[in-house]
Amino acid sequence: DAGRRTFFKKSQNKKVRQRTIVSSQLELNHFVELGGYNENDLYLCGLPKFDRNTINDNPEKIVVMITWRPWEFIQSLDNIEETTYYKMIKNIVDHIPEEYRKHLYVLPHPLVENQMRSAECSLKDYVPEVMKYDDILKNTKILITDYSSISYDAFYRGCNVIFCWQEKEDCLKEYGTNAKLMLTEELAFGDVNYDYNLLDDVIRYNYNHGQKDIHLDNYKQIVEFHDGHNTERLIEMLKKEDMI
Numbered sequence: 001d002a003g004r005r006t007f008f009k010k011s012q013n014k015k016v017r018q019r020t021i022v023s024s025q026l027e028l029n030h031f032v033e034l035g036g037y038n039e040n041d042l043y044l045c046g047l048p049k050f051d052r053n054t055i056n057d058n059p060e061k062i063v064v065m066i067t068w069r070p071w072e073f074i075q076s077l078d079n080i081e082e083t084t085y086y087k088m089i090k091n092i093v094d095h096i097p098e099e100y101r102k103h104l105y106v107l108p109h110p111l112v113e114n115q116m117r118s119a120e121c122s123l124k125d126y127v128p129e130v131m132k133y134d135d136i137l138k139n140t141k142i143l144i145t146d147y148s149s150i151s152y153d154a155f156y157r158g159c160n161v162i163f164c165w166q167e168k169e170d171c172l173k174e175y176g177t178n179a180k181l182m183l184t185e186e187l188a189f190g191d192v193n194y195d196y197n198l199l200d201d202v203i204r205y206n207y208n209h210g211q212k213d214i215h216l217d218n219y220k221q222i223v224e225f226h227d228g229h230n231t232e233r234l235i236e237m238l239k240k241e242d243m244i
Contacts, residue, residue, distance in 0.1 A: 017243065019043050021234065024224040030182050045233035046225030055157040059141045060103050062203070063154075064092050064126075066146045066164070068109035071174050080115035081122070088167060092144055093123060095199040100207060105136060142206050146171070147183055151190070155219055156226075160206040161190030164199070182222065189219035 020037065022028045023046045031037040072083040080086050089106060096104060106126040108116040116127050128136065133150065137143075143154040144162045151161045163183075172179050185192055191202050220226075225233075238244045 019237075019241075019243070021045060021047055023047060024222050026221050027182065034180055043234060043237045045237060046223070046230035048231040048234055050153070050156050050223075050225075051228050051230050053153060053157045054138060055140070055159065056138050059139045059159070061105055061136065061140045062096065062100055062103050062142045062144065062207070063105045063107060063136060063140045064089055064144045065107040065148055065150055066092075067148045067171070068111065069171065069174070073111065076112050076115060080112055080118075081120075084167065084170075085109075085112070086116075086123075088146070088164070090123065091166075091196045092164060092199065093126065095196045096203055097200045100203065103141070107131065107133070107136070142203065144203075147181055152219075152223060155189050155211070155215070156223065158211065160209075160211055161215075162199075162202055162206060163188055163190050163192045164196075165192055166194055166196065187218050187221060189215040189222070 019041060020031060021043045022031060023044075025044065028039065028042050028044055031042055032039055066085065066088055069083070069085045072085055076083050076085070081090075089108075093104065093106065104126050105128050106116070106123050108127060110131075113127070113131065115121065117124050133153075137150075137154055137157055137159065140154060140157075140159045142160045142162060143151060144164060145151050146164055146168060151163070155161050165185075168181075172181070191206065193199050193202055235244070
């Protein structure tokens with residue numbers, strides 16, 4: 001259903017002064033070309049939340065978090081383990097080297113968190129008791145995801161990101177023909193995996209090495225600002241338009 005992503009479209013309520021924050025010229029173009037935005041409605045200043053993003057010394061966690069699949073909600077209530085959402089997470093977990101399992105967290109979507117904690121769920125031991133994303137990301141060495149926006153947050157802090165795209169095209173079809181990802185293989189700021197059987201070597205490499213230069217360069221095309229002053233830029237833009 002293409003309507004699942006209509007929040008990306010510009011609001012038609014003319015009584016509301018709407019401004020949207022973007023983090024790069026590339027992202028701005030994405031909103032204009034695909035979202036129907038006027039460039040004047042966009043603030044190119046970077047997300048203020050990133051100003052407070054930090055990471056601990058010697059992070060050790062491997063975090064698996066993939067994008068929720070709303071078309072599977074009813075099925076998840078009946079049996080979460082029969083959903084493709086769960087099966088993808090299980091495939092990833094099964095290919096994480098045994099020596100790294102002690103560092104593993106699985107972060108499920110809130111709608112299925114209870115099902116993932118149930119006694120019958122084979123992944124329950126990897127779901128943390130407290131789901132505070134900021135605290136978890138502070139101690140994350142590797143984030144494994146499909147195309148979740150949490151990848152931007154994680155990489156900004158210094159985490160390595162691994163993108164598992166075995167099922168990406170099938171998911172995009174479910175979202176409808178208008179669904180477009182800004183994240184492409186050419187812009188990916190992490191290693192892209194299409195074969196679960198090769199994932200263990202990718203994880204070992206990423207756990208023992210820092211962020212690659214090519215990934216840093218790709219990320220800077222999408223998120224230009226890394227100076228910790230996004231909030232200040234936003235405030236100045238709001239003042240300029242007498243919004244505050």
